[in-house]
Amino acid sequence: MRHTWRWFGPKDPVSINDMMQAGVKGVVTALHHIAPGTIWSPDEIVKRQQQLAVMTDGAPSGLSWEVVESLPVSEAIKTQTGEWRGHVQNWITSMRHLKDAGIEVICYNFMPVLDWTRTELNWRRPNGATCMRFDLIDFAAFDLHILKRPGAEVDFPEEIREAAARRFAKMDASRQQQLAANIVSGLPGAAVNFSLSDVRDLLQSYAPVTAEVLRRNFHDFLEQVAPVAQDIGVRLCCHPDDPPFDLLGLPRIMSTEADFAERIAAVDLPANGITLCSGSLGARPDNDLPGMMQRLGDRVHFLHLRNVRRDSDSVPASFFEDEHLGGQTDMVALIDAILREETRRRAAGRPDHQIPMRPDHGQNILDDHRRNTQPGYPAIGRLKGLAELRGVEAALSHRSAA
Structure with a gap:
């Protein structure tokens, strides 16, 4: 796995120095200050690349922007209202600009209204x-x-x-x-912050959008963007719903293995892939994460490794963000499935045989309590999670090599 770290830009209390000392190899970030539907300009992309390329004292960091998370899909695109066609074209233009800057993996989501709850x-x-x-x-x-x-x-x-x-x-x-x-x-660091009035208005705009309509709109979006991604060499990876069940009367259509399989089949191109987030998907008892990696691994372009613990096996259910090796997902079995997929890709000569992974979320521990970090993104809690995940990876790799 390619060890990466999510960074929210210069205002993130977790610095470039912190990332380097955590031992990551690449950075996952986005232009959070740019509103959905707007083009990401080459100048803004380069500016972010330059920001993460140096340490606080100006020395080179050696880190580069390897994964975009996220290039937001506007509500207009999801509902196919207003200027949605122009927003799709802007999304494609932003994708081309990212590729021109050397960035080839783009994570996004198709969740209505709220990115996570x-x-x-x-x-x-x-x-x-x-x-x-x-x-x-x-x-x-x-x-x-x-x-x-x-x-x-x-x-x-x-x-x-x-x-x-x-x-x-x-x-x-x-x-x-x-x-x-x-x-x-909503999304940490995003350009858009919602009031209760905003949420009510957005919910009203989704009144005619059933699950079937949202699926159709998603397929329309994929039919426009995935062929371009395939042509220019970009890997798209949709993030699952978080949590993976309907909320606020809104349909959620990326919550189960069947959902992912349907979206992949809708536009059957290698560029049309998924982000396997073990935490989001793990909030449902019927999602078998190691099995999903085995069956859908060919299209997994990005990994979020975290764990949750549900209060019950009902859907929906209460849950909390557990330690990375805690929770109800068998993380050892999942990492084993990931390493087997990487081995298969390497044997097939795929240039993307090493899948980018970031330790997703983390509990606030030790000095994390004195930092005002983004919710779920502490420095030490994520470092602890990354160390545990690395240990599992090293042990399994050693066994495979023996």
Whole structure:
């Protein structure tokens, strides 16, 4: 695996020096300040490359921008409204500019409205570490009593509605505001920050968009962008829904192995690939991560390795971000499947035989508690996760070589 690290740009409290000392080989970043639907100019791309190429004292870092995460797909594209056709062309132009700059892997997602959803950003664990958590009762309290989404009642069973009402009754104004802010925080560092009014308006814009319509719109998008990516030598990798089930009355269509298989088959080109995120997909008990890597590995262009622990095996369910070797995904089996896929690619002579991987998320530990890092992206917690993942990789590689 190619060890990489997500960086949110010059304002990220985790510095280039920190990344280097973590021992990563490449950087995963994006132009978070540019709004969805807008072209990423060559000048902006080069500026970001120059920023990560030097340490804080000006010495060369030796690091380069290897994976884009994410080149955002606008809501207009997902709903096929407004200037969506122009946004698709801008997306293609940005992709060409990235390729011209030497960047060949682009991660994106097709999640409606919110890129990820958590109810707690600093949930305390028994050992004092903190992590992100999705609490289904808190989420229902938000949906039913804070957002007051019309029709939300039918999306929750009676026992969840009753529990949410009790939970909401105990919340003071400060807790209500914090819960709402956690849920609508969206992508860390993004150019767009949503208010509750914005969310209501966006939900209304999705009123005619069923799961079938969203799938069709996604296929239309792929039919336009994937052939260009194939022609110029770019690998596209769609990130799964996070969490992998419907929320806020919105359809989510990248939540299961069947979803990924359908999208791959829709435009059957090697450039049309996936980001295998073990944390997002692991929030469903019916997602077999090692098996998915074995069956879909040919199209896995990017890896997010993290682990979650569900409160139950229902869908949806509450869950929290566990340690990288904790949680309910067998990380050893998953890494074994990854290494077997890399071996197969190497034997086939594929230039992309080494799959870029980043240690996704992490618990805040030690000095992480004194840094104001992006939610889920501490320095030491991710370093710990990367070290554990490396250890598994080294042990499995040693066994294979014996």
